[in-house]
Amino acid sequence: MSVGDFIRNSQVWKSIFRHPAPKDRRNRVVVMLTNFFLHLHPVSIRKQGIALSYTWCMGGITFFLFLVETVTGVLLMFYYRPTLEHAYNDIVTLGQVTTLGVLRELHRWGAHAMVITIWLHMYRVFLTGSYKPPREFNWVVGVILLVLTLLLSFTGYLLPWDQLAIWAITVGSNMARATPLLGHEGPGAKLLVIGGVELIHSGSDARFALLGQRFVGEMTLLRFYVLHCIALPLAVALLIAIHFWRVRKDGGISGPL
Amino acid sequence: MPPLGSKPAPAKPAAKPGSDRRGFFYTIFATWFGAAWAAFTVSMAAMTLGTVRFLFPNVVAEPPSTFKAGTPEQYEPGVVVERYKQEYGVWIVRIDNQIFALSTVCTHLGCTPNWLENEQKFKCPCHGSGFYKDGVNFEGPAPRPLERYKISIGDDGQIVVDKSRKFQKELGQWNDPDASITL
Amino acid sequence: MVGGQDLTPAVQNGLAGYYGLAALANLAYGALAYYKFKDKLQGFVWPVVGGVFAVLALLNLAHVPWVKLPIWYKDLSDHGIVRSLMHFGVVGTAADGVFYVGLGLLILMCFVLAGDIIYSYFLRASSANGNGGGNANNRGNGNGGWLREPLSRITAELVVIALLGLILFGTNAISYFVASIVGFMAFLVWRKTLTKPMVIWGIFNAALLFGGLSMTDYDFRTIIIKPDNVPIVGLVFVVGFFTWLAFRKAVINDERRKQGLPPAEKEEEDKVLVWPDLVYTELICMVVVTIVLIVWAVALPAPLEQPASSTRTPNPSKAPWYFLGLQEMLVYYDPWLAGVVLPTLIILGLMAMPYIDFNQKGNGYFTFEERPFAIVVWLFGFIVLWVTLIFLGTFLRGPNWNFFGLYEPWDPHKLVPLNNVNLSDYFWVRGLGIIWATNDPQSLSGFLTILMRELPGILLVLGYFMILPPVLAKTIFRSFYLRMGFIRYMTMIIILLFMASLPIKMVLRWTINLKYIVAIPEFFFNI
Numbered sequence: 001m002s003v004g005d006f007i008r009n010s011q012v013w014k015s016i017f018r019h020p021a022p023k024d025r026r027n028r029v030v031v032m033l034t035n036f037f038l039h040l041h042p043v044s045i046r047k048q049g050i051a052l053s054y055t056w057c058m059g060g061i062t063f064f065l066f067l068v069e070t071v072t073g074v075l076l077m078f079y080y081r082p083t084l085e086h087a088y089n090d091i092v093t094l095g096q097v098t099t100l101g102v103l104r105e106l107h108r109w110g111a112h113a114m115v116i117t118i119w120l121h122m123y124r125v126f127l128t129g130s131y132k133p134p135r136e137f138n139w140v141v142g143v144i145l146l147v148l149t150l151l152l153s154f155t156g157y158l159l160p161w162d163q164l165a166i167w168a169i170t171v172g173s174n175m176a177r178a179t180p181l182l183g184h185e186g187p188g189a190k191l192l193v194i195g196g197v198e199l200i201h202s203g204s205d206a207r208f209a210l211l212g213q214r215f216v217g218e219m220t221l222l223r224f225y226v227l228h229c230i231a232l233p234l235a236v237a238l239l240i241a242i243h244f245w246r247v248r249k250d251g252g253i254s255g256p257l
Numbered sequence: 258m259p260p261l262g263s264k265p266a267p268a269k270p271a272a273k274p275g276s277d278r279r280g281f282f283y284t285i286f287a288t289w290f291g292a293a294w295a296a297f298t299v300s301m302a303a304m305t306l307g308t309v310r311f312l313f314p315n316v317v318a319e320p321p322s323t324f325k326a327g328t329p330e331q332y333e334p335g336v337v338v339e340r341y342k343q344e345y346g347v348w349i350v351r352i353d354n355q356i357f358a359l360s361t362v363c364t365h366l367g368c369t370p371n372w373l374e375n376e377q378k379f380k381c382p383c384h385g386s387g388f389y390k391d392g393v394n395f396e397g398p399a400p401r402p403l404e405r406y407k408i409s410i411g412d413d414g415q416i417v418v419d420k421s422r423k424f425q426k427e428l429g430q431w432n433d434p435d436a437s438i439t440l
Numbered sequence: 441m442v443g444g445q446d447l448t449p450a451v452q453n454g455l456a457g458y459y460g461l462a463a464l465a466n467l468a469y470g471a472l473a474y475y476k477f478k479d480k481l482q483g484f485v486w487p488v489v490g491g492v493f494a495v496l497a498l499l500n501l502a503h504v505p506w507v508k509l510p511i512w513y514k515d516l517s518d519h520g521i522v523r524s525l526m527h528f529g530v531v532g533t534a535a536d537g538v539f540y541v542g543l544g545l546l547i548l549m550c551f552v553l554a555g556d557i558i559y560s561y562f563l564r565a566s567s568a569n570g571n572g573g574g575n576a577n578n579r580g581n582g583n584g585g586w587l588r589e590p591l592s593r594i595t596a597e598l599v600v601i602a603l604l605g606l607i608l609f610g611t612n613a614i615s616y617f618v619a620s621i622v623g624f625m626a627f628l629v630w631r632k633t634l635t636k637p638m639v640i641w642g643i644f645n646a647a648l649l650f651g652g653l654s655m656t657d658y659d660f661r662t663i664i665i666k667p668d669n670v671p672i673v674g675l676v677f678v679v680g681f682f683t684w685l686a687f688r689k690a691v692i693n694d695e696r697r698k699q700g701l702p703p704a705e706k707e708e709e710d711k712v713l714v715w716p717d718l719v720y721t722e723l724i725c726m727v728v729v730t731i732v733l734i735v736w737a738v739a740l741p742a743p744l745e746q747p748a749s750s751t752r753t754p755n756p757s758k759a760p761w762y763f764l765g766l767q768e769m770l771v772y773y774d775p776w777l778a779g780v781v782l783p784t785l786i787i788l789g790l791m792a793m794p795y796i797d798f799n800q801k802g803n804g805y806f807t808f809e810e811r812p813f814a815i816v817v818w819l820f821g822f823i824v825l826w827v828t829l830i831f832l833g834t835f836l837r838g839p840n841w842n843f844f845g846l847y848e849p850w851d852p853h854k855l856v857p858l859n860n861v862n863l864s865d866y867f868w869v870r871g872l873g874i875i876w877a878t879n880d881p882q883s884l885s886g887f888l889t890i891l892m893r894e895l896p897g898i899l900l901v902l903g904y905f906m907i908l909p910p911v912l913a914k915t916i917f918r919s920f921y922l923r924m925g926f927i928r929y930m931t932m933i934i935i936l937l938f939m940a941s942l943p944i945k946m947v948l949r950w951t952i953n954l955k956y957i958v959a960i961p962e963f964f965f966n967i
Binding site: 052064108126132133163164215 | 668671674675678679682685686689690702703705706707708709710711712713714715716717718719721722725726729730733734736737738740741742743744745746747748749750752753754757758759760761762763767770774775776778779780781787790791793794795797800801802803804805806807811815818822963964965
């Protein structure tokens with residue numbers, strides 16, 4: 001009896017993997033049904049649905065990059081403090097205090113790549129008409145995921161706290177000042193007056209809610225940090241689950257009817 | 258052929274038990290069921306509002322809004338003083354006999370313009386808005402002139418700039434006596 | 441020149457590697473064409489091209505100083521023909537003469553174009569049983585008479601106009617945008633020819649050569665190899681590749697449909713097991729992505745500039761690259777429109793799309809001819825208004841948000857006069873000599889004065905959004921309206937009108953220096 005057989009016959013192994021290795025047709029079907037990670041997939045699929053020239057694999061790559069971003073992001077959090085005093089220096093010294101400081105590069109380039117792949121995924125879904133019934137709602141979920149991805153990237157852009165970061169965010173967030181009705185420099189904001197008191201001013205408008213203060217500063221850094229590390233990833237994870245679930249429920253990957 | 262009127266009326270469908278024919282609005286506004294849902298909706302709305310309010314702290318640590326900027330004699334006509342840009346975000350400009358404090362925030366998207374001495378204009382690096390020395394916009398996308406802050410002469414003869422009060426030209430506020438010092 | 445050395449040993453070594461890879465790629469593709477597709481022509485041409493690349497690689501490896509873009513070409517690209525001719529000793533009136541001949545040609549072409557459009561779509565269409573408009577590819581197709589096909593001929597005229605614009609004026613915001621629209625149209629109209637492997641490989645080679653030669657310019661190189669700009673270079677190539685792939689498949693499927701065959705995707709209906717066929721594909725994908733990412737991360741350090749300072753705005757200051765299309769819109773529209781309303785409408789429009797699109801064809805396979813309207817609108821939004829504007833914002837917008845040519849040094853003192861005028865000024869002050877002024881915009885009379893001042897603009901905007909939809913429903917979109925119903929039609933048309941508002945405002949800015957159509961800075965309401 002070989003070591004491999006001994007392991008495969010042990011109670012521990014059998015409690016994890018209920019079935020033999022997927023070497024014959026029956027077990028290849030069974031593995032898709034009994035493995036949590038694999039059960040996202042159907043058991044069988046139309047040939048056309050796995051042709052790379054048709055799917056471009058961009059949705060899958062986007063998901064994979066999300067996982068990469070999660071792992072590298074968690075690791076980076078160990079060395080980063082979101083305060084004015086530390087933020088910049090923590091990034092500068094990251095490369096020196098750690099071996100493999102390349103994680104920051106992985107995280108940043110992965111984020112850029114994710115923005116591109118999610119566009120391409122959307123591009124492919126559009127050009128193959130895969131948003132058409134019955135997949136309309138899943139397209140909407142996908143659009144929300146696209147927006148969340150851009151927001152994730154945007155909030156992460158501020159964290160190094162360098163000139164590039166702060167001015168990109170200043171330019172980006174200043175648009176919120178001009179939100180109609182809700183921004184203090186937006187059309188209509190001046191009409192929201194009760195008893196001579198302006199309801200919308202620079203301390204109470206949409207931009208303030210985003211930044212936590214009147215300009216991009218420490219409160220902003222903290223808010224963006226929390227959004228970037230907790231709130232947005234959770235929302236994305238939930239929506240990805242819905243997105244995948246609906247792909248299956250709406251008839252699997254699209255193909256000619 | 259019998260007249261239509263004599264045709265026996267079809268039997269009314271028997272009212273199902275519990276089916277309320279008084280309609281939608283009755284259900285919403287005048288039943289315990291409606292009241293419960295209304296209370297639920299109102300409390301959810303209140304919680305949402307409370308959450309939004311939580312985003313706005315009651316106290317914000319911000320630098321003091323006033324600072325002293327030396328005596329008026331230090332300012333020469335036609336010169337844009339950049340000394341207070343770094344710390345306070347203010348240019349102090351004297352044109353002829355008038356001294357005023359210009360905000361360094363571009364009215365387009367809030368970047369900080371640069372004073373170009375050779376071309377005698379403020380130029381914003383973000384979208385290319387240009388402003389004359391007096392703060393009036395003349396090129397690029399900026400929709401309105403730079404804002405001026407309240408400026409006055411304090412008891413000790415020094416200029417005091419108060420950033421908590423702004424004056425906007427398009428609202429006709431630059432004529433306000435607090436918007437500039439006339440020597 | 442502000443910058444530094446055009447050619448350094450390190451750059452030439454890098455370029456040698458780059459050309460070497462290009463040579464290998466051509467050799468490999470030539471072999472593939474010869475042995476697999478049995479295409480003797482391609483099997484002969486591409487190895488020869490590969491040889492040219494190999495020679496370039498060797499020249500760079502030997503650090504030969506003259507393998508770089510000539511100055512006359514850079515000046516042609518950045519400033520137009522007059523500056524370019526200078527390098528051939530043609531100056532003064534002679535150069536001006538060439539310029540005016542070109543300008544005359546440009547104007548002549550515009551007249552030819554206008555005449556052609558009127559002739560093809562109004563005069564001839566009314567005589568020939570009303571079969572005008574669209575649907576170009578069913579007629580005069582493939583037998584050498586492509587100039588007889590009106591749409592194709594008009595595209596050719598547009599290409600000439602765009603090229604003349606680039607040659608005369610160099611690359612600027614106008615010629616760039618016009619060229620990108622014309623290029624987009626040419627790609628759609630001539631898609632059958634342009635997506636042929638031979639043609640697209642040639643275009644790809646041209647892009648490689650252009651990229652390689654451009655890298656010999658200091659200013660171009662400095663901007664291209666900024667770490668945060670690398671994704672955009674990648675984006676351009678990747679989007680180009682996938683657009684080609686999609687259209688290649690679409691052209692094939694459309695051809696099959698004409699022969700009465702189902703789309704190619706339908707041929708592969710039989711099912712395969714996900715394990716191993718799909719899970720292994722996914723695994724290989726993940727491995728490839730990981731390798732690419734690691735190589736990218738090791739090769740390029742993530743940017744980190746000076747610590748943040750709230751008073752020193754870098755010049756130029758740019759939003760993250762994926763928002764540069766929006767930042768470009770900010771040049772033409774106020775923040776509340778370009779920064780809030782239009783992005784919101786983009787998102788809502790994307791979400792509404794599956795509910796608006798009533799066309800049931802083209803579900804699950806690549807096609808163009810079964811849903812041309814949807815694809816043209818989508819591509820215009822994604823390629824022209826999003827990707828090319830990102831490219832413009834990244835590579836062509838420099839200090840003070842001025843426009844700079846590809847090889848032009850970013851000089852912060854470049855002077856570009858931008859004296860823009862509001863519509864109310866044009867109408868009341870310059871047109872009628874009336875000035876509406878108020879000192880107290882908060883009062884009723886002040887408010888009415890402002891309203892009066894902006895009346896022409898307000899009427900125009902209201903007309904745009906309230907009169908155009910019903911007019912279009914009766915004319916161009918007649919069949920759409922009948923099939924979509926009121927709500928779907930209105931949603932679509934409002935989104936389309938907003939989408940069109942950007943190019944419209946661009947053209948107004950370029951032609952008559954229009955700043956705002958409605959300008960009420962008193963209430964932050966500018967359009």
